Amino acid sequence: MIAFNVPPYVGKEMDYMKQAVENRKICGDGPFTKKCNAWLEENFHAQKALLTTSGTTALDMAMLLCDLKPGDEVILPSYTFSSTATAAVLAGARLVFVDIRPDTMNIDETKIEEAITPKTKVIIAMHYAGVACEMDTIMDIARRHGLMVVEDAAQGVMSSYKGKPLGTIGDFGCYSFHETKNYSMGEGGALIINNPAYNERAEILREKGTNRSKFFRGQVDKYTWVDFGDSYLPSELNAAYLYAQLEMADQINQDRLNSWNRYNQAFQSLKQAGKAELPTIPEGCVHNAHMYYLKCKNLQERTALISYLKEQGVLAVFHYVPLHSAPAGLKFGRFHGEDRYTTAESERLVRLPLYYKLDAKDQDKVIESVLKFYAEV
Ligand SMILES: *Cc1c(COP(=O)(O)O)cnc(C)c1O
Numbered sequence: 001m002i003a004f005n006v007p008p009y010v011g012k013e014m015d016y017m018k019q020a021v022e023n024r025k026i027c028g029d030g031p032f033t034k035k036c037n038a039w040l041e042e043n044f045h046a047q048k049a050l051l052t053t054s055g056t057t058a059l060d061m062a063m064l065l066c067d068l069k070p071g072d073e074v075i076l077p078s079y080t081f082s083s084t085a086t087a088a089v090l091a092g093a094r095l096v097f098v099d100i101r102p103d104t105m106n107i108d109e110t111k112i113e114e115a116i117t118p119k120t121k122v123i124i125a126m127h128y129a130g131v132a133c134e135m136d137t138i139m140d141i142a143r144r145h146g147l148m149v150v151e152d153a154a155q156g157v158m159s160s161y162k163g164k165p166l167g168t169i170g171d172f173g174c175y176s177f178h179e180t181k182n183y184s185m186g187e188g189g190a191l192i193i194n195n196p197a198y199n200e201r202a203e204i205l206r207e208k209g210t211n212r213s214k215f216f217r218g219q220v221d222k223y224t225w226v227d228f229g230d231s232y233l234p235s236e237l238n239a240a241y242l243y244a245q246l247e248m249a250d251q252i253n254q255d256r257l258n259s260w261n262r263y264n265q266a267f268q269s270l271k272q273a274g275k276a277e278l279p280t281i282p283e284g285c286v287h288n289a290h291m292y293y294l295k296c297k298n299l300q301e302r303t304a305l306i307s308y309l310k311e312q313g314v315l316a317v318f319h320y321v322p323l324h325s326a327p328a329g330l331k332f333g334r335f336h337g338e339d340r341y342t343t344a345e346s347e348r349l350v351r352l353p354l355y356y357k358l359d360a361k362d363q364d365k366v367i368e369s370v371l372k373f374y375a376e377v
Pocket residue numbers: 054055056057080081083084126152154155175176177178187188189
């Protein structure tokens with residue numbers, strides 16, 4: 001069976017984890033965490049990066065830093081992972097879902113403004129498949145209405161929009177280093193802070209409500225409890241694992257892009273014949289090959305394709321069931337406007353195997369199987 005995902009492993013991970021063990025420093029914020037933070041700050045020109053225990057907790061931190069009051073509203077797409085929404089709910093917000101664009105599956109920036117009410121505080125832009133949302137428009141709307149912008153860039157590490165790395169455009173950016181993402185530490189993530197006014201509060205929030213970070217820098221002479229907080233520091237073992245992959249980020253990215261481009265070439269014939277739709281990468285967006293997907297005619301055809309591929313030994317999978325129709329979505333939010341694309345497009349999408357070092361022969365088999373399926377329909 002050709003796997004859908006194989007977590008990246010580049011070779012130096014064990015070495016670095018051994019170093020962390022021998023340093024006798026395996027709790028958070030040791031040398032490897034600092035190296036990862038610095039790598040993100042340098043390579044993405046980020047004002048501040050803080051490793052977290054997951055992409056979800058990076059989103060939790062971002063939403064808590066937005067300082068929401070009960071009844072405040074957060075605008076987000078419904079076609080996303082539960083983490084995007086549940087972070088806003090935990091911070092006390094009501095969810096307002098808006099429709100997506102069918103070309104990128106990202107939030108439709110032209111539908112955001114009409115969903116704004118006096119209670120709106122935050123817009124969450126989730127960059128699906130590592131392809132950027134229309135950030136110029138989103139930032140312009142946010143600035144005109146005094147709203148915060150949180151980028152859920154869990155899938156967008158190494159992608160950019162008009163030259164700016166995803167995660168560094170809004171007020172906060174959130175990355176995931178889960179094993180299903182392009183760079184992995186098993187479970188982990190990072191919060192990118194683009195406005196220095198939030199640095200201190202973020203450090204306190206991440207360190208159980210204490211000013212421990214300031215204390216270690218010698219900026220205060222007492223270490224004490226100063227505000228509410230939580231524990232968002234990953235272990236050094238995980239950070240060491242990640243650092244090996246960040247050092248190889250360009251190679252991993254290029255390898256994934258090669259596989260992505262190979263799929264895209266191979267399926268041009270399906271596109272031209274009007275049999276399937278392929279991903280769109282808008283002008284100004286540089287993506288990271290997080291995902292390759294096809295869009296079938298409808299749900300029935302997608303179900304048939306997935307089971308055909310399974311018979312051929314290929315694991316292909318569908319993606320999000322829209323959150324607004326999920327039990328928690330109904331409880332915590334509402335959909336503003338018409339669901340023209342969210343449900344319909346989500347039912348057509350199928351993701352193909354794509355991971356670092358996907359074998360060319362395996363990929364050929366995936367391609368052949370897809371083409372064979374479409375030759376028969
Ligand atoms: C993976 C993902 C997350 C959550 O990241 P974890 O590290 O698994 O907590 C959040 N949002 C999106 C869009 C994701 O793809």
